[in-house]
Amino acid sequence: MSSKVSALDMPDVPMGQLPEHLHLQRTRVVCKADAPVHTEGIQYSGAYASIGVDNSVGVDSFCKSFKVKVVRLTKEEIEFDMIGIDASLANAFRRILIAEVPTMAIEKVLMVNNTSVVADEVLAHRLGLIPLNADPRLFEYLSENDAPNERNTIVYKLDVSCKKGSPRVTVKSDQLKWLPHGSELQMDSHDISSKAKSYTSFSCIQDSLPEFSKKPLGVKFDDIIIAKLGPGQAIELEAHAVKGIGKMHAKWSPVATAWYRMLPEIALLKEVTGADAEKLVKKCPVNVFDIEDIGNAGGKKAVVANPRTCTLCRECIRGVNEELVELRRVKDHFIFTIESTGALSPEELFIEAVKILEDKCDRVISELS
Amino acid sequence: MNAPDRYERFVVPEGTKKVSYERDTKIVNAASFTVEREDHTIGNILRMQLHRDPNVLFAGYKLPHPLQYKIIVRIQTTSQSSPTQAYNQAIDDLDKELDYLKKGFEDDKNRYEEKLRQGY
Numbered sequence: 242m243s244s245k246v247s248a249l250d251m252p253d254v255p256m257g258q259l260p261e262h263l264h265l266q267r268t269r270v271v272c273k274a275d276a277p278v279h280t281e282g283i284q285y286s287g288a289y290a291s292i293g294v295d296n297s298v299g300v301d302s303f304c305k306s307f308k309v310k311v312v313r314l315t316k317e318e319i320e321f322d323m324i325g326i327d328a329s330l331a332n333a334f335r336r337i338l339i340a341e342v343p344t345m346a347i348e349k350v351l352m353v354n355n356t357s358v359v360a361d362e363v364l365a366h367r368l369g370l371i372p373l374n375a376d377p378r379l380f381e382y383l384s385e386n387d388a389p390n391e392r393n394t395i396v397y398k399l400d401v402s403c404k405k406g407s408p409r410v411t412v413k414s415d416q417l418k419w420l421p422h423g424s425e426l427q428m429d430s431h432d433i434s435s436k437a438k439s440y441t442s443f444s445c446i447q448d449s450l451p452e453f454s455k456k457p458l459g460v461k462f463d464d465i466i467i468a469k470l471g472p473g474q475a476i477e478l479e480a481h482a483v484k485g486i487g488k489m490h491a492k493w494s495p496v497a498t499a500w501y502r503m504l505p506e507i508a509l510l511k512e513v514t515g516a517d518a519e520k521l522v523k524k525c526p527v528n529v530f531d532i533e534d535i536g537n538a539g540g541k542k543a544v545v546a547n548p549r550t551c552t553l554c555r556e557c558i559r560g561v562n563e564e565l566v567e568l569r570r571v572k573d574h575f576i577f578t579i580e581s582t583g584a585l586s587p588e589e590l591f592i593e594a595v596k597i598l599e600d601k602c603d604r605v606i607s608e609l610s
Numbered sequence: 611m612n613a614p615d616r617y618e619r620f621v622v623p624e625g626t627k628k629v630s631y632e633r634d635t636k637i638v639n640a641a642s643f644t645v646e647r648e649d650h651t652i653g654n655i656l657r658m659q660l661h662r663d664p665n666v667l668f669a670g671y672k673l674p675h676p677l678q679y680k681i682i683v684r685i686q687t688t689s690q691s692s693p694t695q696a697y698n699q700a701i702d703d704l705d706k707e708l709d710y711l712k713k714g715f716e717d718d719k720n721r722y723e724e725k726l727r728q729g730y
Contacts, residue, residue, distance in 0.1 A: 604628060
């Protein structure tokens with residue numbers, strides 16, 4: 242029992258600076274054994290007014306404290322850290338990356354002949370999910386009133402058959418041929434005198450446009466199995482791809498997935514030495530802890546070597562009698578991972594997502610006085 | 611059968627305004643903004659930015675029903691500002707912050723690619 246101290250002799254609460262435990266509460270989520278604690282973000286500017294600490298964040302203080310750090314960048318994936326933003330911004334980026342960045346995907350499928358075991362609509366559904374290698378920024382949206390032309394549609398053809406007597410054929414996505422001239426099928430016209438119209442009205446060959454002549458618009462992955470044909474079966478169809486967003490249908494989502502997590506921070510509440518240190522190091526499946534030798538006596542101490550790999554499996558706090566480790570998450574440090582399906586590279590995807598969020602903000606401004 | 615069309619989630623129909631404003635009759639300096647065809651993506655960000663403003667006493671958003679695609683943002687300010695002013699200021703600040711964020715990301719990405727090219 243600590244000795245009683247008169248209230249007048251106690252040290253002053255430092256004005257203008259948050260005491261330790263409140264700073265922990267404001268900036269860290271503590272993951273206890275049963276549930277995380279202090280998860281809500283304290284953004285209210287007057288939250289600590291009684292202590293004299295101003296919690297407001299202006300644009301300048303945001304700009305000063307904001308940092309980005311790219312950790313890994315490949316053609317298909319990016320992992321980067323964003324420090325100084327709030328959870329709502331991080332979540333908004335994740336939502337926009339999944340549902341609102343536009344892509345091209347097959348929407349209309351004109352069936353000429355389908356004698357395979359895969360039903361028409363199932364085949365069309367599968368074709369819609371195939372990722373296409375087309376940059377959606379070069380295309381416009383196709384609405385109901387527009388005619389499909391070379392600026393808003395990409396036409397593909399699939400024409401495979403399996404001859405009687407030959408072994409089974411697997412239809413893979415590389416057999417989808419791009420038709421730069423537009424649709425080859427002709428619409429029925431009751432008027433005999435008029436010329437036969439095709440389903441799309443391309444005014445010029447898509448191949449001749451400068452953007453597409455160097456990079457042919459095919460599918461991104463060649464080995465996606467579309468259907469399997471037995472002897473005597475055939476598939477002949479024409480597919481039209483248009484621009485859309487993930488909110489309409491998941492086939493237009495440009496990411497395999499996009500996710501974020503908060504930076505883990507592990508604190509050792511007391512010094513762990515000797516056999517206990519070895520046990521602690523062995524418990525962690527991702528090697529967060531490491532042994533450090535202290536002094537000449539050969540004593541061992543456990544230290545936190547790699548907090549970033551912590552996956553919150555809670556093995557280090559499970560079944561212990563006394564609290565040795567505290568698992569925390571830093572509230573404003575987010576580790577983003579974006580896996581692209583291939584049309585746009587992952588860093589371009591993130592920049593598009595920021596542009597889309599800016600457009601949203603502009604649309605939401607009230608035009609009232 | 612009863613589900614609305616998917617494009618209803620983001621296409622504002624003809625005739626309805628994107629943002630409408632309603633003053634609160636019982637409380638001074640309080641108002642509700644109804645934003646059509648938006649969801650948590652913009653609602654939570656707006657609420658967060660409004661909280662940071664020292665003149666704002668109350669700021670909150672809700673989606674009245676998950677199948678009705680609109681959000682209602684309720685703001686109450688001190689007498690030194692008005693809800694409209696706080697709302698517009700929050701959006702302006704967001705615009706500036708997003709600009710800075712985009713520039714910061716592009717700079718760091720270029721720096722990372724430079725480092726890769728130099729073979730570190």
